[in-house]
Structures are given as C-alpha cells and as structure tokens.
Amino acid sequence: QKEVEQDPGPLSVPEGAIVSLNCTYSNSAFQYFMWYRQYSRKGPELLMYTYSSGNKEDGRFTAQVDKSSKYISLFIRDSQPSDSATYLCAMTKTGANSKLTFGKGITLSVRP
Amino acid sequence: DAGVTQSPTHLIKTRGQQVTLRCSPKSGHDTVSWYQQALGQGPQFIFQYYEEEERQRGNFPDRFSGHQFPNYSSELNVNALLLGDSALYLCASSLGPVGDYRGEQFFGPGTRLTVL
Numbered sequence: 001q002k003e004v005e006q007d008p009g010p011l012s013v014p015e016g017a018i019v020s021l022n023c024t025y026s027n028s029a030f031q032y033f034m035w036y037r038q039y040s041r042k043g044p045e046l047l048m049y050t051y052s053s054g055n056k057e058d059g060r061f062t063a064q065v066d067k068s069s070k071y072i073s074l075f076i077r078d079s080q081p082s083d084s085a086t087y088l089c090a091m092t093k094t095g096a097n098s099k100l101t102f103g104k105g106i107t108l109s110v111r112p
Numbered sequence: 113d114a115g116v117t118q119s120p121t122h123l124i125k126t127r128g129q130q131v132t133l134r135c136s137p138k139s140g141h142d143t144v145s146w147y148q149q150a151l152g153q154g155p156q157f158i159f160q161y162y163e164e165e166e167r168q169r170g171n172f173p174d175r176f177s178g179h180q181f182p183n184y185s186s187e188l189n190v191n192a193l194l195l196g197d198s199a200l201y202l203c204a205s206s207l208g209p210v211g212d213y214r215g216e217q218f219f220g221p222g223t224r225l226t227v228l
Contacts, residue, residue, distance in 0.1 A: 006154075034216075043116070043202055043219030044155065088154050097143065097206045097217065099168050102154030 003027050006089055006103030014111050019076040023089035023103045026070065030091040030101070033065050035074045038086045038105070047087075048074060079110045114139065116205050116220035124226045125193050133188045133223045137205030143167075144186040145217060146178060147202040155202055161186055162209045190225075198227045 006023045013019055021035075032051055036044035048063040050056045050072075056063045062075040072091075076083055089103040117136045125131050137144050143162045147155035157170035161180035180186045184205075190197055201224075204217035 004154075036219075041221070043204075043221050045219070046216045049216065090154075097208055099145070099157045099160065099170065100147075100155070100204075100217065101157070104152070104154050 001026055003101050004089065004091060004103045006106055008104075009106035010109060011106055012109045012111060013079055015079060015081060017079050017110070019079050019083070019108060019110075021074040021076075021087050021089075021106055021108070023072050024070055025072075025091060027093075027101075028067075028070065029093045032092045032095055032098075033063070033072050034090045034092075034100070035061075035063055036088040036090055036102075038088060040085075044088055079108075081110045081112050084109050116203055116218050118201075118203050118220040118223050120223060121221070122224045122226075124228065126228050127193055127195060129193050129227075130189065130191045131193060131225060133190075133201050133203075133225070135186045135188070135203030135205075135220060137184050137186070137203075138218045141205035141207050141218070142184050143206045143208060144180060144184065145204045145206070146186070146188045147204065147219075148172075149200040149202055149222070151199070158188070167209060193227045195227050198225060200224050 035048045038044045053067045060077045064073045086105045086107045088105045090100040092098045145160040146158040149155040160168040164180045175191045177189045200222040202222045203220045206217045
C-alpha cells in the first residue's frame with residue numbers, strides 16, 4: 001500500500017463547475033498537507049498549505065484536512081480553463097521544508 | 113528575481129552511462145532537494161542537501177549521489193544508468209534545515225532524462 005493515494009483521473013469538467021480532488025494517506029505522522037499544481041513541462045507550484053486538521057480558503061480554492069479519517073481534499077470553485085493542469089497532493093511529517101511525499105496526481109481539464 | 117534553474121533541459125543517455133544534472137536555487141535559499149518524477153507519477157524524493165551535506169535521503173540506490181557547493185547550487189549524479197531511470201528530475205529549493213519551516217519548496221522546471 002502506498003503512503004499516499006490519490007483519486008485516479010483524468011477529470012474533465014465544464015467551465016464554472018465545482019471540482020473536488022481527494023487524497024488518502026496511511027501514515028498518521030503526517031502533519032503538513034499541501035496541494036501542488038503542475039502545468040505541462042513545468043515544475044510543481046504550491047497552491048495551498050495546511051497544518052493539521054481544518055479548512056483553509058484562498059480565493060476560489062479551499063483545502064480540507066481530516067486527520068481522523070486520513071483524508072484531504074481540494075475544492076476549486078468556478079473552475080476556469082486556466083485551471084487545466086495536473087494536481088498533486090503532498091504531505092510531510094516535519095514541515096514544508098522537509099521531504100515531500102506526493103500522490104500520483106490527477107489531470108484536470110476544464111472545458112470552455 | 114530568478115527562480116530555481118536547472119540544466120540541461122533534456123538529456124539522452126544510453127544504459128550504463130553516467131549523468132550529471134545541475135540546479136541553482138532561488139535567490140536567498142540555502143537548501144536543495146531532488147525529486148524523480150516518472151511519467152504519470154508523482155515526484156519521489158531522492159535526497160536533500162543543506163550546508164553542503166546530505167541531510168535526508170529517500171529510497172534510492174547508491175548509484176544516485178549528489179553534491180552541494182558553497183554557493184548553494186547542487187548537482188545530482190547517476191551512475192550505471194538503467195532504462196528505469198528515465199524520468200523528469202526536479203530540483204526544489206527552500207530555506208533552512210529539515211524541519212525548520214520558513215517557507216515552501218520552490219521547484220525548477222526539471223531535466224528530462226531519457227535512457228536508451
């Protein structure tokens with residue numbers, strides 16, 4: 001069993017839709033949770049960062065962490081074609097500066 | 113302000129050869145981490161360098177080695193290349209040692225290595 005599992009894709013939605021991306025993990029030592037966005041032929045770019053359980057909102061993006069269920073989610077409201085990319089969840093035990101353990105990634109396509 | 117830069121962009125090698133990839137961290141950053149991203153997979157942590165020493169290592173064989181220079185730039189060396197080493201190699205820079213969170217890891221665009 002992989003430490004981090006991410007819902008398989010690809011995912012295609014119409015512009016304006018609400019998108020829900022999810023990951024589960026098995027290691028209860030993970031405390032810091034991140035979502036990265038990766039465009040084709042680019043490196044990952046940090047979107048959201050959350051410590052422990054709870055919600056965090058930034059514009060159209062909301063990250064949720066449920067440590068009791070070992071489950072994290074990223075919601076994208078009013079999705080735009082520019083949101084089309086691969087989304088990777090990542091987590092660490094000791095801080096965003098430390099070894100990141102990534103999910104496999106899911107490719108999102110937002111149709112105009 | 114230049115972000116993380118990596119060279120070369122693409123590289124083609126044959127099995128058994130050796131390769132060196134280079135990374136310059138974002139200005140002001142002193143920590144460099146390397147990741148391997150196979151096609152369709154998430155990045156896998158190789159190792160992290162801080163103060164010119166390897167501080168953390170992932171589950172990669174000794175064929176993978178690295179170095180950090182006094183100017184914080186870094187090299188990743190892979191010996192005895194295998195077909196399975198074909199991947200995108202990502203460099204990420206950050207500030208501070210392991211566990212000392214003072215900011216996110218900024219990723220470079222990567223070097224795409226193809227082993228024939």
